[in-house]
Amino acid sequence: MAKPNKNPRPIVSGSLSDASAQVVLDGLDSGFTIDDIAPSKGPKLRGETQFSQEGLDELVSLSDKGVPIPGQSLMNSPEEPYSWEQPPEFTNPREALDYVVALMFEPEAMKNIVIGLSKGAAVIDIGVAILYSQFTTGKINPDVLIMLVEPVAYLIMAIGEEANIKYNIEGNDLDEFDDEEYDEEEEDLKDEFKNSLSGIKEKTLSKGIDISNINSGVVPESILAKVEEKSPEIKSILSKGEM
């Protein structure tokens, strides 16, 4: 375990992503390793999305039940408005966030979130479902709902990490970050190769090697003959070509 070499920097940001990135960078800068911040817990449980015919049938049967007739809401009595038609309980996003977080930290709810993640439900979908239920029960208004999607999503991700689940963030993107890693690794290797080539070139130039001084016997005659044989076929990409 690393011992921090300085105190944390006070950070304020309007975005949770930005704030947490700054905190992580500050932590790494203070002497922590990434394993101190995010200790590995072994292989993760894959939260794969699985096709379920039953689920699809249920969805279809729900949509078969019909939608409200245009203007139907106007037929409701103004004396009995829906919960979302009344002033919300929380107008301050901070208070609303505290309330929602408290609900999510309730053990039974957390267990269900973990089950959802492990069965392939996406972080955003679970977060939106939680917040939408708060909107329909008149706890928050749509604006606060949108504002809370980011922090709620991060909390669900943290729950997923704690439960050691490889989760989907949006849709079916389980391995997206891993794929990126492979791409990045490949890019890194390419960069390394290019750097080593340019390094050789630089070293050669710094030694002041003149091409005219190179011994003609360095390249074997047989190879030179092959090059001469193939040279008419080798064309510059800028050459005019045949008419």
Added chain:
Amino acid sequence: MGLFSKLKKAFKKIGKAVKKVVKKVVGGVKKVVKKISSSKILKALAIAAAVIVTGGAALTAFGGTMGTGALGNFGTWMMSTSQNVLGGTLFSGSGTLAKVGNFATKTIAKPFGAVGGALGSTARVGANLFTPGKSAFAPGTAVGAPAPFSSAALSGQLDYSQVVPDPVTGGYINNNTGLPLTQEQIAQLPKSFTTPTTELNDYQKNNPSSLTGNRWGDYVISGAGNVVGGVATGYLMNELTAGDPRGDDAPLMVEGAEPLGALQVYASNNNFDLNDIYGQLTYGTADPGYIASSELYRQDTIGVPS
């Protein structure tokens, strides 16, 4: 277009937007810190974000990765921002930060505190609990477990509406089943349920109009000389006058001049009054919500004169 159609459209967009932001931030961190896998960065970000949002309560609540690993080191280090803010700089002439309507004081301070150790294991075990044919958001079957997202769930781990004291044994009985509660279940009952109502102290008896229930608290609120009527005083008054259902003294948190600097800069850059900070959803280690939510800083930093 109706409200619900608009919301549906917004959900589609916001999901993509949040993911884009997450990817961008992971990429940003990766550019600075080389040779760390994206999934590791994502994990670190999620942990840091959870600590920021809950003011450190996630550290105690999770008990696993964060509890054993990060709490002892990175978590404690993160929390030390609040310590710097609150420690040793009391009444240095900057202002009062006494946010009481936050996650920790409203939730963790209540019987919900029992969540602590149990929660991490629940979450970990939960990964293996595949219950076929059960909705992800269905209420649990555990004895006394409240329905998720219900008011009972918010007020404590156990739904105590069906729990009655047992005058014979001194314990408690589940009124539904007639069975006595185990010690473990009793420990999960709300404190307000298991302990008799707190009697008024001498100061409260002599000063029935007292807002805080102690001389020091009243002094801080009314003493305009020491408390610059700035950040959150109005908010504090609202919260205090609304009354605390459990009769606890509201924790009072005061911050010094230095840490307010970050807030002042942020407020100035974003063109709003610092006094309106509670109306703004900000995040970070210098954010008032984070500071005040921190469980560590709910301890008495001000000696309360009797």
